[in-house]
Amino acid sequence: MFKTVVVMLVAVTAGTIGDLLLASGMKELGDISTMNLKGILRVAVQALTTPKLVFGTAMLAVFFFLWLAVLSWEDLSVALPMQALNYILVAFLSQYLLHEVVNPMRWAGTVLVAIGVIMITKSSGA
Numbered sequence: 001m002f003k004t005v006v007v008m009l010v011a012v013t014a015g016t017i018g019d020l021l022l023a024s025g026m027k028e029l030g031d032i033s034t035m036n037l038k039g040i041l042r043v044a045v046q047a048l049t050t051p052k053l054v055f056g057t058a059m060l061a062v063f064f065f066l067w068l069a070v071l072s073w074e075d076l077s078v079a080l081p082m083q084a085l086n087y088i089l090v091a092f093l094s095q096y097l098l099h100e101v102v103n104p105m106r107w108a109g110t111v112l113v114a115i116g117v118i119m120i121t122k123s124s125g126a
Contacts, residue, residue, distance in 0.1 A: 015063035016089040021056030
């Protein structure tokens with residue numbers, strides 16, 4: 001179980017960094033929901049060369065391959081809830097790095113997720 005926790009912490013950290021970089025990079029490129037097809041295609045081409053988006057995608061690839069490794073030895077019912085640690089890290093880091101407002105209801109949900117992850121991790125019986 002120790003191996004699973006360590007690899008999942010690395011994987012979740014990589015995934016969280018990837019998510020934050022993608023969110024930040026896309027905010028800089030603009031809201032594509034208000035763009036026409038030409039604007040969306042222009043943003044798609046820009047996305048391929050924007051460092052934040054390239055590195056964010058690479059970090060999500062790291063997460064993916066570590067996730068595959070964990071699935072090779074751990075029960076899915078234990079491993080999958082550990083991915084929820086991403087929600088906890090994202091809530092904290094989005095507030096401090098992306099200056100998002102995380103209201104009390106979101107914090108309460110984040111605490112509940114953390115409690116659930118702890119309960120499931122402890123139930124695996126390692």
